[in-house]
Amino acid sequence: MSEIxxxxxxxxxxxxxxxxxxxxxxxxxxxxxxxxxxCVFCAGKEDMTPPAMAVYKHGKILQDSKNELIRDWQIRCIxxxxxxxxxxxxxxxxxxxxxxxxxxxxxxxxxKRLTNFTDDEMTLLMTAYRDRVLxxxxxxxxxxVSLFKNWGKQAGASLEHTHSQLIALPLIPPLIKRESxxxxxxxxxxxxxxxxxxxxxxxxxxxxxxxxxxxxxCSKVPFEIWFLPKEHVSHLGAMSEDMLHSLGxxxxxVLSRLETVLGSPSYNYMFFQxxxxxxxxxxxxxxxxxxxxxxxxxxxDIFINTMPPEKAAEYMNEGMSEQETH
Amino acid sequence: MSEIxxxxxxxxxxxxxxxxxxxxxxxxxxxxxxxxxxCVFCAGKEDMTPPAMAVYKHGKILQDSKNELIRDWQIRCIxxxxxxxxxxxxxxxxxxxxxxxxxxxxxxxxxKRLTNFTDDEMTLLMTAYRDRVLxxxxxxxxxxVSLFKNWGKQAGASLEHTHSQLIALPLIPPLIKRESxxxxxxxxxxxxxxxxxxxxxxxxxxxxxxxxxxxxxCSKVPFEIWFLPKEHVSHLGAMSEDMLHSLGxxxxxVLSRLETVLGSPSYNYMFFQxxxxxxxxxxxxxxxxxxxxxxxxxxxDIFINTMPPEKAAEYMNEGMSEQETH
Numbered sequence: 307m308s309e310i311x312x313x314x315x316x317x318x319x320x321x322x323x324x325x326x327x328x329x330x331x332x333x334x335x336x337x338x339x340x341x342x343x344x345c346v347f348c349a350g351k352e353d354m355t356p357p358a359m360a361v362y363k364h365g366k367i368l369q370d371s372k373n374e375l376i377r378d379w380q381i382r383c384i385x386x387x388x389x390x391x392x393x394x395x396x397x398x399x400x401x402x403x404x405x406x407x408x409x410x411x412x413x414x415x416x417x418k419r420l421t422n423f424t425d426d427e428m429t430l431l432m433t434a435y436r437d438r439v440l441x442x443x444x445x446x447x448x449x450x451v452s453l454f455k456n457w458g459k460q461a462g463a464s465l466e467h468t469h470s471q472l473i474a475l476p477l478i479p480p481l482i483k484r485e486s487x488x489x490x491x492x493x494x495x496x497x498x499x500x501x502x503x504x505x506x507x508x509x510x511x512x513x514x515x516x517x518x519x520x521x522x523x524c525s526k527v528p529f530e531i532w533f534l535p536k537e538h539v540s541h542l543g544a545m546s547e548d549m550l551h552s553l554g555x556x557x558x559x560v561l562s563r564l565e566t567v568l569g570s571p572s573y574n575y576m577f578f579q580x581x582x583x584x585x586x587x588x589x590x591x592x593x594x595x596x597x598x599x600x601x602x603x604x605x606x607d608i609f610i611n612t613m614p615p616e617k618a619a620e621y622m623n624e625g626m627s628e629q630e631t632h
Numbered sequence: 633m634s635e636i637x638x639x640x641x642x643x644x645x646x647x648x649x650x651x652x653x654x655x656x657x658x659x660x661x662x663x664x665x666x667x668x669x670x671c672v673f674c675a676g677k678e679d680m681t682p683p684a685m686a687v688y689k690h691g692k693i694l695q696d697s698k699n700e701l702i703r704d705w706q707i708r709c710i711x712x713x714x715x716x717x718x719x720x721x722x723x724x725x726x727x728x729x730x731x732x733x734x735x736x737x738x739x740x741x742x743x744k745r746l747t748n749f750t751d752d753e754m755t756l757l758m759t760a761y762r763d764r765v766l767x768x769x770x771x772x773x774x775x776x777v778s779l780f781k782n783w784g785k786q787a788g789a790s791l792e793h794t795h796s797q798l799i800a801l802p803l804i805p806p807l808i809k810r811e812s813x814x815x816x817x818x819x820x821x822x823x824x825x826x827x828x829x830x831x832x833x834x835x836x837x838x839x840x841x842x843x844x845x846x847x848x849x850c851s852k853v854p855f856e857i858w859f860l861p862k863e864h865v866s867h868l869g870a871m872s873e874d875m876l877h878s879l880g881x882x883x884x885x886v887l888s889r890l891e892t893v894l895g896s897p898s899y900n901y902m903f904f905q906x907x908x909x910x911x912x913x914x915x916x917x918x919x920x921x922x923x924x925x926x927x928x929x930x931x932x933d934i935f936i937n938t939m940p941p942e943k944a945a946e947y948m949n950e951g952m953s954e955q956e957t958h
Contacts, residue, residue: 308717308729310803317806321729323716390649390928390936391634403634403647454927462926471927477636479932480643576931591930599925600788601780601797602716604917605902606805610716 309614313524314503315496316485320526320609328612330621333528333596334569342416347467349414352377356385359408360441362434380427381434382411390473399447399476406442406474410434411467419468420457421562428554429547435470435577436542436550442474443543443581450475450482451581453542458572460595482578489585497587501534508616511623512559516552519560521615521622527597528613529568529622531560533590540586541579553590560592560622567621568594635940639850641822642811646852646935654938656947659854659922660895668742673793675740678703682711685734686767688760706753707760708737716799725773725802732768732800736760742793746783747888754880755873761796761903762868762876768800769869769907776801776808777907779868784898786921808904815911823913827860834942837949838885842878845886847941847948853923854939855894855948857886859916866912867905879916886918886948893947894920 308323346354357370362381370376386407395402412420412431423431435453442451455470456463463469478486489496504510504520511531512519522532533556539545545553557575564571571594580586603609634649672680683696688707696702712733721728738746738757749757761779768777781796782789789795804812815822830836830846837857838845848858859882865871871879883901890897897920906912929935 307720308715310717310726310729310731310801312726317809319803319806321716323714323729388649389634390647391636394633400636400638403636403649405636450932452928452931454931456926460924462924473928475636475932475934477645479934480645481933483643574927574930576927578931593930595924598786598788598921600782601900601902602778602799604900604919605778605780605904606776606801607807608801608805 311524314500314522315492316488318524318607320524320611322525322614323610323612324614324617328528330529330567331569333571333594333613342467345416345465345467347382347409347411347465347469348416349377349379352382356387358382358384360434360438362430367437379414380430381413383434383438384409384411386471391475393445404447404476406445406448406472408438408442408472408474410438410470410472412469416467420558421565423558425551425555425558428558429551431470432542432550432554433547436545438472439541439577439579440543440581442472445474447476448474450478452479453577453579455573455575457574458570458595460572461574463572478580482580485578486580486583486586489587495538495585495587497534497589498538501536504534505536509619511563511619512556514552514556516549517556519556521619523615525611525613525615525618526609527593527595527611529564529571529594529596529618530611530615531564531592531622533557533560533592535588539588540584541581541588542577543581545588557590557592563622563626564592564594567624568596571596637850640826640848641818642814644850644933646850646937648851648940649936649938650940650943654854656855656893657895659897659920659939668793671742671791671793673708673735673737673791673795674742675703675705678708682713684708684710686760686764688756693763705740706756707739709760709764710735710737712797717801719771730773730802732771732774732798734764734768734798734800736764736796736798738794738796745794746884747891749884751877751881751884754884755877757796758868758876758880759873762871764798765867765903765905766869766907768798771800773802774800775804778805779903779905781899781901783900784896784921786898787900789898804906808906811904812906812909812912815913821864821911821913823860823915824864827862830860831862835945837889837945838882840878840882842875843882845882847945849941851937851939851941851944852935853919853921853937855890855897855920855922855944856937856941857890857918857948859883859886859918861914865914866910867907867914868903869907871914883916883918889948889952890918890920893950894922897922 352375360383361368361376389407391405452473509521573594575592579588678701686709687694687702715733717731778799835847899920901918905914
C-alpha cells in the first residue's frame with residue numbers, strides 16, 4: 307500500500323510506494339573509475355585550470371597570482387571553466403547571465419573521497435564552504451548563493467576528483483522565496499519544530515552537539531537525509547567553529563554509513579540557507595541518486611519514493627549502537 | 633555568455649548557457665536493446681499481465697473478462713503491476729495512497745516505436761489518451777490525472793515495449809495549482825498569447841490545422857519542445873476528432889525529427905490539462921533526457937540548459953522546407 311505524504315509545512319507532496327519491497331542492494335551502484343593521470347584537479351596540475359581565487363594551506367587562505375600558482379594546498383577554489391554564470395555583464399544581469407560559478411577542489415589527492423576525510427579535514431571543508439559563500443554573497447547584485455556537491459556520474463559530476471560547486475545568482479530562486487514567504491507567515495520556525503520532532507524517532511539517524519541527521523518524513527528519493535542545526539541559524543556565516551566542526555562530523559558519519567548500506571552511491575547534497583533573512587533555518591539535503599526523474603515527476607513535481615524513510619533509517623542504523631550514533 | 637530567462641508568465645527561471653558550443657551529437661544516445669521474448673506487453677502474452685481495463689480493437693473499446701482475454705488488439709490499457717497509487721483505501725486517500733495507475737500499451741508489436749506509427753495509429757492513441765483520462769477523472773475523489781510517457785531507460789522506462797502511463801491522484805499537484813491560480817489572476821489566457829508569439833519565429837518547429845510545436849523561450853533542457861492547441865481548450869476531452877488527429881500528426885512529425893537530429897534519445901512527454909477549469913489551456917511538454925538533474929537544480933529548481941532553444945529549433949528545421957513543416 308502506498309501513502310501520499312505532505313511536506314512538514316510546504317504545499318509539497320510525495321508518494322511513498324514501498325510495494326515492491328525493495329532492499330538497499332536494489333539501489334546500489336558502483337562508479338566507473340576515471341584515469342587520474344588526466345585529472346586537472348590533482349596536485350601538480352595547477353597550471354591546467356584558471357588561477358585559484360582562494361587556496362587553503364596550513365591555516366592560511368591564499369590566492370594564485372599570474373606569476374605564482376600555489377602548490378602543496380589542502381583546498382583549492384577555482385572559477386568553473388564552463389561557467390553557468392559569469393561576472394562580465396553586471397549591467398544587465400539576466401540578459402548577460404551575471405553571476406559566479408566556482409569549483410571547490412576538496413583535496414589535492416585524486417583517490418581520496420569525503421568518507422576518507424579526517425574530522426579536521428571535514429571541518430576545514432565546512433570552513434571553506436562558509437568563507438566562499440560569504441565572499442560571493444557580498445558581491446554586487448548577488449541575491450543567492452547555491453552551494454552543492456555532485457558526486458558520481460549519475461549525480462551529474464563530470465569529473466571524478468572530489469569537488470563541490472557554488473553558483474552565485476542575481477535572484478532568489480522562486481523555490482526558496484516561496485519557502486521563506488511561508489516561514490514569515492508562521493509565528494514559530496517550522497525547522498525548529500522539525501528538530502524537535504525528528505531528533506529521536508524511527509527516522510532519526512545521527513545526533514551530535516550541534517546537528518541532527520534524519521530521513522525526512524516526506525523523503526522524495528530513497529535514502530534522502532537532512533542535516534539540521536539544533537540551534538536556529540540562517541546561514542553558514544552565522545555558525546561558530548564548533549558548529550562547523552559538528553556539521554563536518556555529522557556529514558562524515560552519514561556518508562560513511564551510506565557507503566556501507568548502498569555500496570558507492572552517486573549523490574547530491576545541497577545547502578539551503580539565506581543571508582539576509584534571520585527567520586530562515588539553514589538545512590542541508592542529501593539525495594542519493596538511485597532512480598530517474600520520469601514523466602510523472604516532471605508533470606506533477608510529486609516524487610514516487612519506493613523506500614519509506616522509516617525503513618531507510620532502519621538500514622542506516624543497523625548494527626550501530628546508541629553510543630556510536632550519538 | 634549565458635542568459636537568465638524567466639518563464640512566459642510564471643515565477644520560474646532557467647539559465648541558457650551555450651558556452652561550450654555544443655552540437656546535437658553531444659546529446660545523442662542509443663538505447664540498449666532488450667529481449668523481446670521476455671516482454672509481457674507483446675501480443676500473445678496477455679495472460680502475463682493483470683486483465684485489461686480497456687482494449688482498442690478495430691473501432692471498438694472492449695474489456696478483458698476473467699474468462700476471456702482479448703487478443704488481436706491495437707491498444708491495451710492495463711493496471712500497473714507495481715502501482716504508485718491504488719483504488720483500495722478510498723476512505724483515507726492520503727494515508728492509503730488512493731488513486732489509479734494504468735499502463736497504456738500503444739501497440740502489440742515489440743519493435744514498433746511511435747516514429748513508425750501511421751497517422752491513423754497516432755490518432756487512435758490520442759483518442760485512447762482522451763478516453764482513459766476522462767474515465768479516471770470521473771472516479772470518486774480524483775482531482776488530477778497525470779498522463780505521460782517515459783521512453784528509454786534514461787527517461788525512467790523500465791520496459792522497452794512502447795507504452796504510456798496514467799496516474800490518477802486525489803489532489804491537484806501544487807505545481808499545477810500555482811499555475812492555474814496565476815492564470816485566474818490574468819484577464820487573458822497566457823497560453824493563447826504564447827501561441828501567437830511562438831507561431832512563426834526562430835523557435836517555431838511545426839504547425840498544422842490545430843496545433844503548433846516550438847522550442848519554448850524558457851527551455852529547461854536541450855531540445856525541449858511544447859505542443860499547444862491554437863484554440864483554447866482545457867483538456868483532451870474538449871478536443872474534437874479533428875484536433876486529436878492534428879495532435880497525433882504533430883507529435884509524430886516532431887518525434888521523427890528528433891530522431892533524425894539526436895539519434896535515438898530517451899524522452900518524457902507530459903500532458904498538462906485541467907478538467908474543471910476552463911481558463912486552463914492544455915499543453916504538452918516533450919523533454920529529451922540528455923543531461924542529469926544535479927545539485928544546482930535540486931537546490932534552486934533553476935535548470936542550466938546548454939542548448940539555446942533558438943539553436944535547437946534551427947537543428948530541428950534543418951533541411952526541412954516550409955511546405956514540409958506546415
